Structure formats: C-alpha cells, structure tokens
Amino acid sequence: MAFLPITIFFVIILWFFGFYLMDRKQIGRMTSIGCFILVIPLVTVNLEYITENSGVLATSTLALSSMLQSTIVLVDVFFLFMALVSLFDFYGRNWHGGK
Numbered sequence: 691m692a693f694l695p696i697t698i699f700f701v702i703i704l705w706f707f708g709f710y711l712m713d714r715k716q717i718g719r720m721t722s723i724g725c726f727i728l729v730i731p732l733v734t735v736n737l738e739y740i741t742e743n744s745g746v747l748a749t750s751t752l753a754l755s756s757m758l759q760s761t762i763v764l765v766d767v768f769f770l771f772m773a774l775v776s777l778f779d780f781y782g783r784n785w786h787g788g789k
Contacts, residue, residue, distance in 0.1 A: 696739065704728055709769075716777075720777065723770060734763070736753045739752060
C-alpha cells in the first residue's frame with residue numbers, strides 16, 4: 691500500500707514556493723524561476739513512495755506514463771514563462787525587450 695508519495699510532495703511544494711515568490715521583489719522572482727526549473731527533473735525520474743508492508747516502512751519506486759510526464763512538464767514550462775514575464779514586468783520591460 692502506497693503511504694506517502696515523496697516526489698509529488700516536493701513537486702507541489704516547489705510549485706507553491708514558485709507562485710508565492712513570483713509576487714515578491716527581484717530576488718524572489720528570480721528564485722521562483724529556479725523553483726519551476728527544479729520540478730522538471732523530479733517529474734522525469736521514477737517517483738519515490740513510502741510504503742507499509744506488514745508493519746515495516748520501506749521505499750519503492752513507480753514510473754509515471756510518458757503522457758502524464760509530458761503534461762506535467764508542459765504545465766511547469768507554462769509556470770516558468772509566467773515567472774519570467776513577472777520578472778520582466780518588475781524591471782519595467784515587456785517580454786519583447788522594449789520599455
């Protein structure tokens with residue numbers, strides 16, 4: 691029985707931090723970009739789960755399907771673009787590079 695999905699927990703935490711830091715000052719907006727970039731390797735590897743079997747806690751891995759992986763990575767890339775536009779907006783520029 692899967693008890694706790696560790697990898698998905700960290701993905702959700704990084705997404706939360708990314709959105710939280712997106713509305714901060716310059717350093718927070720730069721950090722939010724990093725949070726969204728760090729999610730991509732976590733999604734593409736096998737997911738770690740804490741499992742319980744007859745009272746013994748252990749870890750096991752489970753691979754996501756390639757369709758689900760590509761969807762999550764695409765959503766994360768959209769979040770990354772949102773963070774980049776937010777950073778450019780903070781600098782007073784549009785995403786084309788003009789003022």
